[in-house]
Amino acid sequence: MIAVIIITSLCFVSVFISYVAFRKGFTKSADDYFVAGSSLGYFVLIFSLLASFLSAFSMFGMSSFGYRLGYGSLYVLTANLVPLGFLWYFMHKKTFLLGRARKWMTMGAPFGERYGTPMKIILVLVVLVASVPYVVAQIQGIGVMLEAMSDGIISFRVGLFFVPFFIAIYLMMGGMKGAAWVNAIQGVFFSVMVFVLFFFVMMKNGGFVPTMEMVLAKHPNLFQIGWAGGKVWSYPMIFGMASAMALGCVCFPQPYMHAYSSRSVRGLKAMFLSFGGICLFVITMPTLIGVAGNVIVPGLKGVEADKIYGLVAAATMPDWLAALAVAGGFTAAMSTVNGLVFGNAVNLSLDVVRTMRPKTQPSEYITFARIFVAIIMAVCVWIAWNPTTPVAELSVIAFGTVAVTFFALWGAYYWKRATAAGAILSTLAGVFMNILFFVLGGKNMILFPQDFMFQLNGFLASFIVAGIVFFVGSWLTTPGKTEEKSLKLFFHPVLEK
Amino acid sequence: MSAQANRKKNLGFLIVFAVLTVLCWCPIGYGRYGEVDLIMGMPSWAFFLLMIGALLFVLQWIYLFKTDLALYDRDVEEIVEALRKIDTEETRI
Numbered sequence: 001m002i003a004v005i006i007i008t009s010l011c012f013v014s015v016f017i018s019y020v021a022f023r024k025g026f027t028k029s030a031d032d033y034f035v036a037g038s039s040l041g042y043f044v045l046i047f048s049l050l051a052s053f054l055s056a057f058s059m060f061g062m063s064s065f066g067y068r069l070g071y072g073s074l075y076v077l078t079a080n081l082v083p084l085g086f087l088w089y090f091m092h093k094k095t096f097l098l099g100r101a102r103k104w105m106t107m108g109a110p111f112g113e114r115y116g117t118p119m120k121i122i123l124v125l126v127v128l129v130a131s132v133p134y135v136v137a138q139i140q141g142i143g144v145m146l147e148a149m150s151d152g153i154i155s156f157r158v159g160l161f162f163v164p165f166f167i168a169i170y171l172m173m174g175g176m177k178g179a180a181w182v183n184a185i186q187g188v189f190f191s192v193m194v195f196v197l198f199f200f201v202m203m204k205n206g207g208f209v210p211t212m213e214m215v216l217a218k219h220p221n222l223f224q225i226g227w228a229g230g231k232v233w234s235y236p237m238i239f240g241m242a243s244a245m246a247l248g249c250v251c252f253p254q255p256y257m258h259a260y261s262s263r264s265v266r267g268l269k270a271m272f273l274s275f276g277g278i279c280l281f282v283i284t285m286p287t288l289i290g291v292a293g294n295v296i297v298p299g300l301k302g303v304e305a306d307k308i309y310g311l312v313a314a315a316t317m318p319d320w321l322a323a324l325a326v327a328g329g330f331t332a333a334m335s336t337v338n339g340l341v342f343g344n345a346v347n348l349s350l351d352v353v354r355t356m357r358p359k360t361q362p363s364e365y366i367t368f369a370r371i372f373v374a375i376i377m378a379v380c381v382w383i384a385w386n387p388t389t390p391v392a393e394l395s396v397i398a399f400g401t402v403a404v405t406f407f408a409l410w411g412a413y414y415w416k417r418a419t420a421a422g423a424i425l426s427t428l429a430g431v432f433m434n435i436l437f438f439v440l441g442g443k444n445m446i447l448f449p450q451d452f453m454f455q456l457n458g459f460l461a462s463f464i465v466a467g468i469v470f471f472v473g474s475w476l477t478t479p480g481k482t483e484e485k486s487l488k489l490f491f492h493p494v495l496e497k
Numbered sequence: 498m499s500a501q502a503n504r505k506k507n508l509g510f511l512i513v514f515a516v517l518t519v520l521c522w523c524p525i526g527y528g529r530y531g532e533v534d535l536i537m538g539m540p541s542w543a544f545f546l547l548m549i550g551a552l553l554f555v556l557q558w559i560y561l562f563k564t565d566l567a568l569y570d571r572d573v574e575e576i577v578e579a580l581r582k583i584d585t586e587e588t589r590i
Binding site: 074085098101212230242243269272273492494 | 514517518521522523524525528529530531532533535537538539540543546549550551553554557558560561562567568569570572573575576577579580581583
């Protein structure tokens with residue numbers, strides 16, 4: 001019952017924060033609603049970007065990884081994300097500057113100006129298709145968590161409606177500003193709760209070092225790389241997972257939306273830099289909690305290990321504090337749904353509707369975005385309704401699918417010879433390869449090294465193919481009028497710094 | 498500082514970033530298969546991974562906030578003004 005009260009309170013607090021943004025008039029113009037009037041300071045930016053990326057997987061999934069696979073899991077979401085500081089800066093510096101000059105509000109905008117409308121629409125659709133299973137996985141996770149935390153008082157299917165309803169309300173009401181405020185508060189909340197849980201778990205057996213020595217004595221393989229005959233955490237497996245997660249992050253809508261919303265360059269740089277730094281601490285904690293879980297709740301197998309985060313909280317903390325710790329993971333799922341649904345609704349409203357109805361009034365775009373928030377959320381709840389839908393598996397291809405747009409984005413900003421044909425072919429080829437690998441071999445083929453692909457996983461193979469198609473396609477085709485005309489904007493001498 | 502010197506400095510940072518990124522994405526040179534020693538309760542390669550991550554974080558901070566190679570707020574107004582004068586095909590709201 002304590003958990004139900006805590007989660008309901010979190011939902012109401014989120015709606016209230018968004019209501020404040022609405023009442024203060026932060027959603028009146030399209031600029032205000034979609035990019036918060038480019039007014040977000042760096043504290044909100046940092047925690048909003050963090051919360052919009054870190055999902056339930058970051059808490060529950062990573063502790064399960066740590067429990068089952070040990071320290072090698074640190075390559076999935078911790079130090080491997082630190083390079084995002086400079087990767088995001090170089091890839092999105094021009095997004096910020098050109099966005100400010102051209103009043104961009106969507107991730108399709110740079111692609112539209114550089115390559116033309118077809119590429120913009122393809123991008124919007126690719127991101128939407130990649131995002132939906134990821135959002136569905138979060139919503140299903142929320143349903144499962146609510147059922148477990150409430151001891152069945154809130155059933156899985158009621159849970160599917162319960163939280164998405166609140167998320168839709170606060171997104172429709174508060175726009176980017178409301179969403180960023182909610183994300184920031186949720187980001188701070190789950191970061192603090194991870195630290196608190198880490199402290200309790202490690203103190204259970206006398207501190208970090210004694211706990212780890214106990215785990216080492218029982219499960220020495222969890223401390224190794226290349227165990228199970230070189231199959232688990234081999235070099236190719238580590239490289240494939242680490243690079244997939246980082247490169248996927250570059251291309252999702254969140255960094256675009258936050259770059260447009262930033263008040264200053266200082267805030268932009270602080271946000272990009274802090275993300276990896278905070279992940280280095282905040283995601284390392286649940287991973288190590290999972291490793292330590294082996295001596296607190298031993299013997300969990302398969303999907304049972306996914307509950308280790310909640311189980312060690314229950315085993316080491318008072319009930320009310322354990323409920324708060326688990327609610328931290330819950331807010332991580334909420335903020336990811338929030339970030340992806342809003343990003344896609346903005347893309348559909350501004351990129352697709354504007355292309356189909358060029359004379360739409362700016363205020364009407366806000367209405368369209370609100371409608372798209374409701375539609376996307378309803379579709380995701382509908383897909384999530386059947387708990388056996390393999391969305392969790394499908395969501396693993398989300399990062400790979402979005403990452404293939406990396407070359408088109410890089411070419412838009414840094415390669416004058418890039419053409420629309422090269423960008424479109426590259427994106428389609430990359431998406432096709434990801435889907436093909438998934439159909440042929442499921443998530444294993446996407447995530448794990450394959451002998452017949454020189455130890456590359458499906459993600460990296462698709463990424464490399466997308467890159468080759470981009471360069472060859474651009475060389476073999478001639479830049480059209482749009483590409484030629486865009487050069488004076490995208491390669492203006494003032495952008496050289 | 499001359500543009501040439503800045504370019505060299507920029508390239509230097511990029512090379513260091515690239516090397517550290519590879520190390521953050523793969524334990525080349527500091528992790529080997531099989532039994533490991535512990536440093537502060539962690540396998541030695543995990544300890545080095547976290548240290549490499551921390552080093553990369555600090556170097557990025559220096560690049561972004563302590564050198565004249567990155568973009569600063571004082572530059573933005575002039576850049577945005579120049580860009581606003583350009584006309585391209587896509588219309589805006």
